[in-house]
Amino acid sequence: MLKPLRLCRGLLQPHLSQVVGVRIKYLISTQATILTRSFCDKMDNKILLDSAKRLAARTAVDQWVTEDTKVLGIGSGSTVVFVVERVAERVWKDGALSELICVPSSFQSRQLILDHNLPLGDLDRNYKVDLYIDGADEVDSSMVLIKGGGGCLMQEKIVASCAKTVIIVADYTKQSLRLGEQWCKGIPIEVSSMAYVPVKHKIEELYGGEAQLRTALNKAGPIVTDNGNFLMDWRFVAQREYDWDEVNRTISMIPGVLETGLFVNMAAKCYFGMANGTVKVQNK
Ligand SMILES: O=C[C@H](O)[C@H](O)[C@H](O)COP(=O)(O)O
Numbered sequence: 343m344l345k346p347l348r349l350c351r352g353l354l355q356p357h358l359s360q361v362v363g364v365r366i367k368y369l370i371s372t373q374a375t376i377l378t379r380s381f382c383d384k385m386d387n388k389i390l391l392d393s394a395k396r397l398a399a400r401t402a403v404d405q406w407v408t409e410d411t412k413v414l415g416i417g418s419g420s421t422v423v424f425v426v427e428r429v430a431e432r433v434w435k436d437g438a439l440s441e442l443i444c445v446p447s448s449f450q451s452r453q454l455i456l457d458h459n460l461p462l463g464d465l466d467r468n469y470k471v472d473l474y475i476d477g478a479d480e481v482d483s484s485m486v487l488i489k490g491g492g493g494c495l496m497q498e499k500i501v502a503s504c505a506k507t508v509i510i511v512a513d514y515t516k517q518s519l520r521l522g523e524q525w526c527k528g529i530p531i532e533v534s535s536m537a538y539v540p541v542k543h544k545i546e547e548l549y550g551g552e553a554q555l556r557t558a559l560n561k562a563g564p565i566v567t568d569n570g571n572f573l574m575d576w577r578f579v580a581q582r583e584y585d586w587d588e589v590n591r592t593i594s595m596i597p598g599v600l601e602t603g604l605f606v607n608m609a610a611k612c613y614f615g616m617a618n619g620t621v622k623v624q625n626k
Pocket residue numbers: 417418419420421422476477478479489490491492493494495498
């Protein structure tokens with residue numbers, strides 16, 4: 343009785359494996375097509391966003407960095423890369439801006455200044471900053487900014503506070519009527535490592551929402567800022583009306599909070615690179 347069954351199985355097996363094989367090949371090719379498509383879409387989006395950032399950055403540099411700009415504060419993030427690129431072109435290709443000194447706002451922006459061989463300054467010697475150019479994670483209609491999505495905010499705010507003029511450069515995805523419309527990761531807050539739990543509870547009790555410790559992607563545990571502190575991301579209640587100036591002042595006063603990523607009344611203009619290749623300028 344076993345023999346015919348074995349025979350039968352033997353006959354069936356190649357057929358089944360062929361069917362399954364064809365199915366698997368089909369699934370793999372479909373999955374591969376979906377993956378390739380989503381990869382291409384992501385790449386297209388990145389190219390579009392990068393060109394919007396580049397356009398905003400170059401326009402702002404060309405309009406604001408002049409021979410009168412002796413001390414230029416350099417922000418942090420991916421848009422600022424194009425700012426430094428353009429400043430370096432002006433210095434090294436055009437032979438302009440011979441007296442320019444650049445003050446960084448993070449380890450990244452210091453490296454950018456050095457990589458482009460631009461004169462590096464610091465607030466000890468250059469505490470009067472003529473102009474500060476930086477990116478933002480979100481800009482609302484009153485020019486309140488969320489910053490710190492890339493982990494830099496405290497040094498940025500310090501350098502920005504020393505500047506006569508603060509100019510923001512960003513791609514079109516950063517423009518909002520209200521904070522939280524585009525940027526859903528919350529407001530970054532730099533805190534002393536020993537204080538993150540009480541700070542979290544105080545913010546949540548005062549204003550609702552949820553404040554979370556930012557954890558690293560390629561390291562176990564929390565993100566540590568350039569200043570050796572922790573970062574919290576406070577996801578506020580998007581539907582609630584907040585007075586951001588008051589919120590910023592109150593959170594800044596909580597012991598253990600070193601700085602917030604809310605920049606209120608600091609930016610004079612914001613340059614948004616748009617998807618259609620134009621630049622939109624928002625004034626204070
Ligand atoms: O922490 C980072 C800084 O505040 C950046 O300026 C901000 O996150 C915007 O960065 P990006 O130009 O990469 O969008």
